[in-house]
Amino acid sequence: MDSILVTGNGPLNGQIPIAGAKNACLTLMPATLLSEEPLTLTNAPRLSDIKTMTALLQSLGAEVSALQDGQVIAMSSHDLTSQTADYDIVRKMRASNLVLGPLLARFGQAVVSLPGGCAIGARPMDLHVEGLEALGAEIELKDGYLHAKAPGGLKGAVHEMRFASVGATENIVMAATLAKGTTVLKNAAREPEIVDLVECLRKMGAQISGEGTSTIEIQGVDRLHGATHQVVTDRIELGTYMLTPAICGGEVELLGGRMSLVSSFVEKLEAAGVSVSETEKGLKVARKNGRVRAVGVVTEPFPGFPTDLQAQMMALMCTAEGTSVLEERIFENRFMHAPELTRMGAQIEVHGGTATVTGVEQLKGAPVMATDLRASVSLILAGLAAEGETTVSRVYHLDRGYEHVVRKLEGVGAKIERIKGE
Template identity: 80%
Template structure:
């Protein structure tokens, strides 16, 4: 198992290229199941989660061709052999459930294992199930698998989501493209990844309006065709690397970054004393003073502050002047990184969905353990500012969501290396 070793104290200067969005790509790839014609995705991130989704699609008979070192994926579902998504693959990643809607829409049946992923709290499938049942699906849970059928195909319906779930919105959006009639998704998620999926589906021939708002309307069509689509910039990787120079000084330009992807995040950075400047190539970031100021943060669905940047923000606020309060409203159990930051000298009190962070003058390097994807990178960021050496163990989580972390940070001056544990 690999570990990451970070030696703090080096300022960061230069440019960091931001990859395509993992969460967008994981929804775009199953869209190939909706058509017999090929779907070509460009700007695909090279991550272990992408490999897992590739393996899942290939198990269904999808042909996946990787080009340009994996940055381009050509997917074709013209000769599918199965509509069953097995536990051995699905257990590795939550996004595996996104094959359910497309399989029901085109093949009128699916058997999909309940999914796995990071242990950051309950992310129930009942929102997906309730929505698809409103469209005429018959779904029952047996032996850990969802057995779904749609005799005669899915039908358009009014689908109110009780929570603005990104995954449920994506599943219903894909399913609705081939449903008979009009589907209206109410309380839809508004994330950029939803907008990106809608644009891709529209390029394939879908009739969609309202993406990026809380109401999406889809007029079903008989078939979808071929398309080529670039994956949107990863706003979570963008936000993560925007924080890097705040920890240890310097100025970093995040290539491909766009303000509209991280508006709420940038508002908090500004309040904390961080300058963010839009350039022709991306976003340039620099701390205005010697240390950031304390700010309060509440995680919310887009366009609010992203839960996937909460751990990284907490790590920064450990060094802020004053006391900050973070409230996690999206996932329970998402403060598991707090005890690891405390091992590095942070002063954090956690109670339920709240964390009070009292800023300290310095952090000290220590052996720490990554508990989930975003927690792992928050510990690496903390290590950039810490005195001495920080060893982040169990970084297999990291590889699910960040490509070439060591190379990207090393290129701007960080002292970081990956080592193979004995």
């Protein structure tokens, strides 16, 4: 099993290109199921999760091809052979459940296994089911599979979600594009990935308004056509690499970055004493005046502080001056990186959904183990700031969400290498 060896060696300087958004691409790919015509995505990230979604779509009979070194994904669902998403594929990745809405909308039936993914909480499907049932679907859980049908087709409705779930919003919006009549989805999630999905669906002929707000209105149409769409910049990769000069010192420019994608995150960085500015090519981040200051963080749905940047922010706070409190309100069990950081000399106390971090002047390199995708990169960040060598094991998590981590960090002066396992 591969590991990553990191040796702290001072400030980082240079440029890091930011890829297309993993979470956006994984949402856009199932949209091909809504139409018989081709859907092409550009600026696609090259990640293992994308390969998993490719395998899932191909298992349904879709044609999926990776072009231009994987940065272009060409898809066609003109001749699907199945409406069943099997457990063997779905268990590997949470986003697999996003085939449910499109299959149900286009074919009036779908059988989808309950999903898997990182071990950061239960993340049940109830909000997805409630929304689709509001559109007239009949859904039964049997033997670990959701059996959904809509014999007379889906019908528009007014539905208010109990929680602004990103995945449920995406599933319901895709399903509603082919429903009869108008659907009004209230308390919808507002994430940039949802805005990106709606822009793509609109190119395919969908009639949708209100994306980026808490109320989305969808006027159903009879059919959708093909389109070409560029995947939005990955705001989580962007935020992650913005932390490299914050935790190590130096100045790094993030190519393709946009302030609007990470505004709440930028507020916390600036409060900590890190400068962030816009450039013609993206965002420039610098820390030149000693240790950062401790700041508190509460994870919230967009536009609040992203849960997917909480682990990375904790790594920064481990080296901050003062004590910070990080409160996780999105997922339970998302502080599994804390014990690993303490192995490196961090001072962290976890009580339920709250972690109290007292900054230390210097972290120490140590062998640590990644427990999930974002935890894995937080340990790499900590290793960059630590004295000596840090070996991060179980980095297969990393491949799900970050492309070319070693190459990108080497490009700004980091001392990092991937060690191949036996």
